[in-house]
Amino acid sequence: MTTGRRLFGYALAYKKIIIAALVMLTISVVTDLAGPFIAKKVIDQHILGIESKWYVSKKDANAVEYNGQFYKRGKYFVDGEQKGQQIRILQVGSKFIFLDRELEFDGKRTIAEGSLVIEKGKNEAVYPVKILKGEELLKFYQPEIPSIIQLLIIYFSLLVVSAIFQFGEHYLLKKSANRIIQKMRGDIFGHIQRLPIQYFDNLPAGKVVARITNDTEAIRELYVTVLATFFTSVIYITGIYIALFILNVKLAAICLVLLPILYIWILGYRKYASEYNRVIRSRNSDINAMINESIQGMTIIQAFSREEETKEEFEKLNHEHFTYQNKLLSLNSLTSHNLVGILRNLIFVAFIWYFGAQSLLPANIISLGMLYAFVDYINRLFQPIQGIVNQLANLEQALVAGERVFKLMDEQGENVSTERISRFKGNVSFDNVSFGYKDGEYVLKNIEFQAKQGETVALVGHTGSGKSSIMNLLFRFYDCQKGKITIDGKDVESLPRQTVRNHMGIVLQDPYLFSGTIASNVSLNDPSITREKVEKALKDVGADKVFRNLENGYDEPVIEKGSTLSSGQRQLISFARALAFNPAILILDEATSSIDTETEAVIQEAMEVLKKGRTTFIIAHRLSTIRNADQILVLDRGTIVERGTHDELMAGKGKYYQMYQLQQGGSELAG
Structure with a gap:
């Protein structure tokens, strides 16, 4: 389906409002275009009568x-x-x-x-x-004055009626446009929630934001201004041509030559404008993405004195955006006032030639009222033509923006399932699982292990060994290409993603906090998580000791990403968030790597109590934190090279032993 048809489909959702607006527009046009007929009658029948x-x-x-x-x-x-x-x-x-x-x-x-x-x-x-x-x-x-006054009253009344219906038409069209964009933005944002995690691996956040805000705003202009202008112009042009044919068929036929000229001009304009607008919208997204990335990484940029280089990269994008904006500006300048001026002059030349020739024929007497009406209608004819030409730029911007928005919406997503199952026991099995982020490039190869209910399984290995990939598969951020993963004997791929995650909790290495309060970041505004559950979860992880000195307690405001809190405080909130949902399976993805020793001790203390009844997976760099794990899996280049308890692996003096000794030696040197 073309972009135009899809945009039209959105408009159909509010067709009643739009049809009402078009009816009001038609009435407005008819009453407005009656003016020259009344003026003709006043001139011919009363003033010259x-x-x-x-x-x-x-x-x-x-x-x-x-x-x-x-x-x-x-x-x-x-x-x-x-x-x-x-x-x-x-x-x-x-x-x-x-x-x-x-x-x-x-x-x-x-x-x-x-x-x-x-x-x-x-x-x-x-x-x-x-x-x-x-x-x-x-x-x-x-004797003519009463009739003239009567006609002037009718003329003024028609102008008032036209103004009222014109206001109603503008109001309804803009109201429908705002509703359409509201629905579209809701659909886009809702669709984003359904997209798989891997989609966001390849698309910067700034580009997604640009499509939801900038591109939809351009589409809004389509409904608010462009289509309103096009509807108004088409009805006005139709009404003016009907009036011209009523007045004089031959001259009206001459004026029809405007339509094919206008159509050809529009085709030529769109050929170039579409190309320019695609580049402009793309660079606009790139600029948004770079600004977003620069703001988030401002600490690194300034710490490593990369301000000038970053500015140069931005200027490169900005210059390309500027270049194509200028190309579009030149195109608009050539095709707007120039087009209308040329067409206006052509029609007036034809008009003068025709009336001049007619006046030389004794049998043809052309009244002054007829002349006035024709000049008035021809002048009026170019107003909607000017409107159409001036809106071509906005039309192309909207179509290109719509193309980008619908490309995002065409990405394969999954419906958010509300299906719920009873709480997992927590028996997890990986059966010969292989997985790669790209086809044919496996980062996990033939992974096989079982985690029984209540066990703690630790995953260790060097960076890139596949630890986080195992957690991504378990949480169904991705699905494996070979083998299968089961929980309590059920293949996770046979269940909706939301159903699987409903009884799972995760704490990421880099905790993410939303704007709100500490309490709202724990509950995520889920009505099933009461205030009591929030406070208990925070207490269980020892957060009451860390946050007790805050002025507002757990209602302390949290700004974007929790930038006013320490990494340890953010991690405690993230940890409490996972526990508040009482998961059967708890995943800690290097959750203690960015926490100071004192805060880590608080978490470790709570962990012994919290692990009871839950299957816990821990990805840890600090091997000292997993000494009590029931099972430790050592990964290397996507395969499990060792498995066992801490004591068993130390006794084996293999890869785990070497890693542990290296960390302990580093600790001694640091001490």
Whole structure:
């Protein structure tokens, strides 16, 4: 499905609001476009209408008295009413004259020595006339004033109606746009929760953030401004063409040449704008990612004096973004005002040529009202065209942004399962498991071991040996390519990921805290974790001794990532978080590596109590912390090279023995 169709699909979710907006827009356009017709009628029938035929009549509301006689325009006579002698009121230059008879023919008018001279080809006619003074001329206009006022009231009323419906249309379209973007952002964020962990291994957080915020904001402009402008413009253009065809079919047909020109121009614009916008959006994401990375690593950047190098890397991205923005700016400049200006001039040339040619034909008399209406409609025609052209840039930005957003949403995710099973006993088995983050490149090879309920299993080995990978598989952050993992005899891949994790707890090497309080970071705002459970978990890990001096206790605010807390304090909160959920299987991924000796002693003290009834997996660098483990697995290059208790492995004097002796020797040297 194309990006355009998917964006249209989101709009359909609020089709009732959009349809209501379009109905209001149509009413607004119709009432607005009625203006030139009313102006034409005022000019032709009332302002210039006094040049029509007048007749001697009786005195009434529509009759005008002049030199003791009453005269009335032909249109005001009712059926059966007797008409007297015909007279004419004619304009010659800036003067109006009174002629007491019919014209034989009309043509070029001049006044010479108190007489009207009309020339038409070789024919010439001379009539004695009287020049009307201002007060006399106003008398002949008196019957028209009520009708003019009435038409002006109608015109003003239509403008008010148009303004009201235009407001309603804008309000409803923007309301629907905001709802669409609200739904889209919710869908994107919800989809992110369903994506597997490996997806985020290859995509910087800044790029994900850019798609949720910047790209959706560009899409918002599509619904709020672009589509609103396009809808308005299309309806306006349609209404104007209908009006032009009503006024004059030939000239309206000439104006139709605008549409294919506009279409071809749009195709040409989109060809280049789409390419530029893709680069711009991509560089914008790169910039966001770099800013995010730089802020998080600012300590390292400043500690190693990498400020200038980091700035140069940023400038490279920034310059490329700037270059393509300028290319897009140049393209927009060439295709916006220039396009409309050229089209406007072409149409006006055709308009002048047509009306000039028509005026030379004696049979064709073009009224001033008709001329005014055409000029007004043609001017109005270019307003929506200008609107469409000006929004092409935003349209392309939105389509490119939509393409990026939907690419993210097309990533394979898993539905969040609410299925719950009874608490695990905690019997874990790895049966000939092999796993690699990339196809064909195994980081774990033929891993086989069993952990019985309540046992503590320690995983040790050099960096890259596969310790954390085993935990990733157990927690189903990833799935193995060969073999299987079972808990209480059930293959973990046969259960939803959330179901497996429901009875498991994990403490990572680098604990992550959310903005909130200490208590909220333990409970993660889960309603099933009461305040009592939170406090008990913190007490069990010895956190009450560490946090007792805080002003707000467990309600002490925690800012982003817990940067105001020490690494030991953050780890204690993370440890309490895992315990608060009362897991059957507890995973400690190098949980004590960043903790000072005193805090580690607090945790070790609590661990002996907390391990009862739980199967515990410990990844540890400090081998002294796992001396009491029921089973120690020594890994090297993705395979288990030794297994047994601390005493058994020390007696074997293998790899574990060497590692332990090395650490003990380092401790003695440090002492």
